[in-house]
Each structure stands twice: as C-alpha cells, then as structure tokens.
Amino acid sequence: MGNGGVKLKRKMYAVSVNNIAKSYGAKKNVTPALHGISFDVKPGELFGLIGPDGAGKTTLFRILTTLLLPDKGTASVDGFDVVNAYKSIRRRVGYMPGRFSLYQDLTVKENLDFFATIFNTSIEKNYDLVKDIYAQIEPFSNRMAGKLSGGMKQKLALSCALIHRPSVLFLDEPTTGVDAVSRKEFWEMLKRLKAEGITILVSTPYMDEAGMCDRVALIQSGRLLEMDTPSAIIRDFSKKLLALKGPDMLTLLQAIRSHKDVADAYPFGEFHHVVLEQDDESGLLGYLQDNGIAFEAKMAVPDIEDCFIQLMKEER
Amino acid sequence: MREKVIIAEKLTKRFGDFTAVDAISFDVNKGEIFGFLGANGAGKTTAMRMLSGLSLPTSGNATVAGFDVYRENEKIKRNIGYMSQKFSLYEDLTVRENIRFYAGIYGKSSSFIRDKTTAVLQRLHLTGEADKLVKSLPLGWKQKLAFSVAIFHEPRLVFLDEPTGGVDPVTRREFWQLIYEAAAEGITVFVTTHYMDEAEYCDRVSIMVDGRIDALDSPSVLKQQFGARSMDDVFLKLARKAQRTAD
Numbered sequence: 016m017g018n019g020g021v022k023l024k025r026k027m028y029a030v031s032v033n034n035i036a037k038s039y040g041a042k043k044n045v046t047p048a049l050h051g052i053s054f055d056v057k058p059g060e061l062f063g064l065i066g067p068d069g070a071g072k073t074t075l076f077r078i079l080t081t082l083l084l085p086d087k088g089t090a091s092v093d094g095f096d097v098v099n100a101y102k103s104i105r106r107r108v109g110y111m112p113g114r115f116s117l118y119q120d121l122t123v124k125e126n127l128d129f130f131a132t133i134f135n136t137s138i139e140k141n142y143d144l145v146k147d148i149y150a151q152i153e154p155f156s157n158r159m160a161g162k163l164s165g166g167m168k169q170k171l172a173l174s175c176a177l178i179h180r181p182s183v184l185f186l187d188e189p190t191t192g193v194d195a196v197s198r199k200e201f202w203e204m205l206k207r208l209k210a211e212g213i214t215i216l217v218s219t220p221y222m223d224e225a226g227m228c229d230r231v232a233l234i235q236s237g238r239l240l241e242m243d244t245p246s247a248i249i250r251d252f253s254k255k256l257l258a259l260k261g262p263d264m265l266t267l268l269q270a271i272r273s274h275k276d277v278a279d280a281y282p283f284g285e286f287h288h289v290v291l292e293q294d295d296e297s298g299l300l301g302y303l304q305d306n307g308i309a310f311e312a313k314m315a316v317p318d319i320e321d322c323f324i325q326l327m328k329e330e331r
Numbered sequence: 332m333r334e335k336v337i338i339a340e341k342l343t344k345r346f347g348d349f350t351a352v353d354a355i356s357f358d359v360n361k362g363e364i365f366g367f368l369g370a371n372g373a374g375k376t377t378a379m380r381m382l383s384g385l386s387l388p389t390s391g392n393a394t395v396a397g398f399d400v401y402r403e404n405e406k407i408k409r410n411i412g413y414m415s416q417k418f419s420l421y422e423d424l425t426v427r428e429n430i431r432f433y434a435g436i437y438g439k440s441s442s443f444i445r446d447k448t449t450a451v452l453q454r455l456h457l458t459g460e461a462d463k464l465v466k467s468l469p470l471g472w473k474q475k476l477a478f479s480v481a482i483f484h485e486p487r488l489v490f491l492d493e494p495t496g497g498v499d500p501v502t503r504r505e506f507w508q509l510i511y512e513a514a515a516e517g518i519t520v521f522v523t524t525h526y527m528d529e530a531e532y533c534d535r536v537s538i539m540v541d542g543r544i545d546a547l548d549s550p551s552v553l554k555q556q557f558g559a560r561s562m563d564d565v566f567l568k569l570a571r572k573a574q575r576t577a578d
Contacts, residue, residue, distance in 0.1 A: 068498070192371075192525070194370040194525060194570065195527060195570065222500060235499065265511050285551070285561075323499075323500050324501055
C-alpha cells in the first residue's frame with residue numbers, strides 16, 4: 016500500500032494495525048511476542064481480542080497506547096501514528112491495564128480527580144459518562160483505593176480511564192479472575208459505553224465473551240488465527256459437530272477418539288464434542304453400540320471455543 | 332460405605348465481626364472430583380485455607396485425609412497436594428530440579444524420585460525439556476507440570492485453586508485429562524474454577540454464597556433442581572442472591 020493508502024486507512028479506522036511485530040530479549044534469547052499482525056477497528060466498534068495468556072494481547076495494547084515501540088510495522092489510533100504522534104494519542108485514549116495501576120494510597124475520589132486534572136478536565140464536566148459506573152463506588156469515595164474489593168477496584172479503574180471522555184478505550188483483560196456474575200455486569204457496562212460512541216478494544220481469555228463483541232480477532236502465540244464477526248466465524252466451522260454423553264465419560268471419550276471417522280473429540284461441558292471427518296455419523300455411533308458403550312448423541316452447534324480449538328490445531 | 336477424605340461440620344471462620352465462612356458442612360469421597368464454586372468474596376479461599384491446615388477455624392469441626400484440622404494440621408499438610416494459578420513452580424529451576432525439590436520437601440527417597448520423574452516426564456511429553464528452565468515453557472505446559480508436581484508425592488487429596496485461568500482451550504482440556512487420571516488412581520481432587528463448563532466435569536459441585544454452601548450435588552441434579560440449562564445458569568441464579576460485595 017502506498018503512503019496515500021495508509022493515510023486514508025488512518026482516517027477511516029479508529030485503530031489500524033499493519034504488520035506489527037515485536038520480540039523481547041536480545042541475541043540468543045529472543046522471545047517473539049507478535050509475528051506481524053494486521054487488523055482494523057471501525058469507529059464506535061466493540062472489538063474483542065480473544066486468546067490465552069502469552070498470546071501477545073498485552074504487548075499489542077502497550078504498542079497501541081504508545082508505551083512500547085514495535086520492531087516492525089505501523090499502527091495508528093484515532094488517525095495518529097503510534098510512534099510519531101504518541102503525544103496526541105495519549106491525550107485521546109483511555110487505558111485500563113490488566114494489573115490494577117491506580118494510586119493505592121489515594122482515596123477513590125482523589126484518584127478520579129487526579130486523572131481528570133491530568134487531562135485538563137474535571138469530574139463534573141464528564142460525570143454523565145462515568146455516572147453509571149462511578150455511582151456504584153461513590154459511597155466509598157473517601158476510602159483508599161488499596162482498600163477496595165476486586166470488583167470495586169475494577170469499577171474505579173474504568174472510571175479513571177473514562178473521565179477525559181476518550182475516543183478509544185483499551186481494556187486489557189478486565190474480566191480475568193472475576194466471577195461469572197461480575198463478568199456479565201461488566202459487559203453490560205461496555206455495551207452502554209459503546210452506545211455513547213466510544214470505540215472499545217477489549218482483550219479476554221474467556222471464549223464465551225466473544226459473543227458480546229461486534230467483531231473479534233482470535234489470537235494465539237502472536238498470530239491472528241481468524242478475524243470476523245462472531246457469527247461469521249461460527250458459520251465458517253465447516254465440519255459436522257456432534258455432542259455425546261454417557262455414564263462413563265472417560266471410556267466414552269477414549270472410544271470416540273479411536274474411531275477413524277473422528278477428526279477431533281474433546282470434553283465440552285456436560286458433553287463431549289466430536290468433530291467428524293465426514294457428514295455421516297452412523298459409522299461412529301454403530302461402532303460405539305457394538306462395543307457396548309452407553310451414550311446419547313445429538314447434533315451440536317459450534318461456538319467460538321470450538322472454532323478456536325480447530326484453528327489452533329490447524330496452525331500446529 | 333465410601334471412604335471420606337474430607338468431613339466438615341459447621342466449619343466457621345470469623346475475622347472480628349465478619350463471618351467469612353459460616354458453618355459449612357459437607358463430605359468429600361475418596362477419588363471424587365469435587366468442584367468448589369462461589370463468587371469472588373464468597374469465602375472459598377478462607378475455607379480452603381482451613382481445610383489445608385493453614386488457618387485455624389473459629390468453630391466447627393473438620394477432618395482432612397483423616398486428620399483433625401485443629402490438632403493435626405502439620406499432618407494434613409504432609410498428606411495433601413496444592414497448586415494454584417499464582418503459585419506453582421520455581422521459574423529459575425529446571426523441570427527436573429523443580430520435581431526433585433518438591434518431592435524432597437515431602438521426604439521422598441532418591442530412587443522413588445528418579446523412577447517417577449521418568450514416568451511423569453514421559454506422560455507429559457516433556458522428556459526433551461527436562462533440563463530446561465521452567466520459565467522457558469509455555470503457560471499451559473507449566474500448569475500441567477505444576478499439577479504433576481503437586482501430586483508427585485501421591486497425596487490422598489489435592490487442592491487446585493483456579494488451575495486453568497488464562498490457559499488456552501486445548502491445553503485446558505489436556506489439563507482436565509490429567510485430573511481424571513489422578514482421580515482414577517484414587518487421588519481426591521478439590522478444585523475451584525471460574526470456567527462454568529469445567530463445573531460440568533466434576534462429580535459433585537458445591538456453590539458458596541455469602542460464606543454458606545447454598546447448593547451441593549452432581550451437576551445434573553443441580554441443573555434439574557434449579558430448572559437451569561447449564562451450570563452457568565445455576566451459578567448465576569445462586570450468586571445473584573449474594574448480599575456481600577466482592578472480595
């Protein structure tokens with residue numbers, strides 16, 4: 016792409032990542048973190064970066080928030096280059112790192128005041144944006160941030176990342192280690208922020224959160240496995256998928272895996288998911304019956320986790 | 332009657348006027364995979380600390396691996412294994428050194444350690460990495476190794492505190508395969524997780540809400556009881572009742 020093309024892409028997208036690569040260490044001890052990845056996020060989009068620990072999610076976030084220089088490639092945020100125009104980016108993005116990074120020995124209110132002041136604004140000016148979230152911790156506004164519970168820290172960190180009304184919000188694993196109820200509540204908050212027009216780039220190791228995003232990139236070992244809307248990724252799962260369960264799940268799994276029609280089989284909640292090499296399951300089911308293994312079987316609809324597993328295995 | 336590895340009766344822990352664990356009673360059978368669920372702050376960690384001999388209860392009774400939690404907590408520590416997402420292995424020791432170190436702490440003989448190390452490395456397909464530093468291994472391998480180290484001394488019971496957090500979906504399943512194998516060998520597994528699909532892999536599951544055990548049964552009975560389609564639904568129905576705030 017010529018220079019003009021890059022400029023155009025910058026204008027069109029809230030985040031544009033072009034062939035970004037990054038390694039840590041030097042000489043003999045080089046650990047690659049990102050292998051030349053590219054993707055774009057549209058303005059107002061809720062974009063999910065889905066992958067396990069060590070996939071490169073945090074490295075990418077640090078590059079996009081101008082805290083780390085890429086080895087190769089270019090990237091822009093809100094039209095500004097992450098290397099040359101880093102100061103402009105810092106003024107207009109919000110960033111919530113995976114680790115709690117507020118001042119533990121300032122109170123809730125002091126932390127929020129501090130971040131508002133740094134960005135030349137005030138709590139009053141943007142209160143409507145953080146109101147829903149901040150109201151939940153406001154009764155504790157005089158408590159030290161270090162003395163808050165995990166859930167309250169998360170809400171304060173999100174409030175601080177929002178108080179200057181950023182155009183792009185970066186959230187690095189906001190739901191890791193958080194229980195299922197709090198995770199659901201957090202995603203409700205993100206939907207309300209999206210309605211305010213804020214572009215959100217969020218990372219998570221939880222595959223079931225992919226469905227809450229407009230589009231997702233599946234990332235593993237520094238490479239994008241796939242990028243699309245969650246429903247399109249699921250539509251692309253081309254093989255037939257069965258769900259089987261029985262009284263002895265371990266024996267059932269071993270028997271399924273030994274059959275030639277089976278491309279892959281793995282535990283999936285109360286069932287085993289079975290990916291077939293071909294569309295006809297009668298060979299496998301007959302084989303299980305002949306071997307006296309009790310089971311019930313049904314067709315299964317794949318979800319993002321099934322897709323991730325298949326993509327990971329193709330990559331290997 | 333099946334042998335009980337954990338028996339807890341009205342086990343309680345108070346910190347000042349805060350009751351972290353409020354008179355919980357339950358049994359865990361030998362060789363069982365027991366899921367210990369609850370929202371952040373429900374009291375899971377405090378309960379696990381009492382059961383592993385690290386914290387004395389305020390009131391109530393419990394025996395773990397046949398030993399009393401008040402008087403025999405040192406014996407409990409010797410007869411259990413423990414691993415968590417946060418604390419597992421020494422990054423600056425090799426795979427082999429980590430195994431030898433932990434097995435040595437539990438007083439295992441050199442010949443036992445030597446023979447079993449070979450078997451464990453083969454099982455994990457880590458024979459070629461035996462002399463590499465643990466920090467050079469991918470997270471999923473580390474967690475599988477940490478689990479094998481936690482049960483290397485053949486404890487009667489192993490506590491797993493969110494062992495699969497952040498682990499990729501393929502390795503997460505390989506990890507559960509190791510859990511199944513350990514349970515089949517008679518090691519009782521006591522596990523916490525935030526992945527609700529993993530709750531389905533347990534023989535029985537308890538769900539803590541505000542310091543109490545509000546539900547305890549097999550996943551299929553719990554789903555029936557709560558009219559829920561999945562363990563995720565069961566968990567949400569119970570945890571939403573919680574009055575306490577997290578942590």
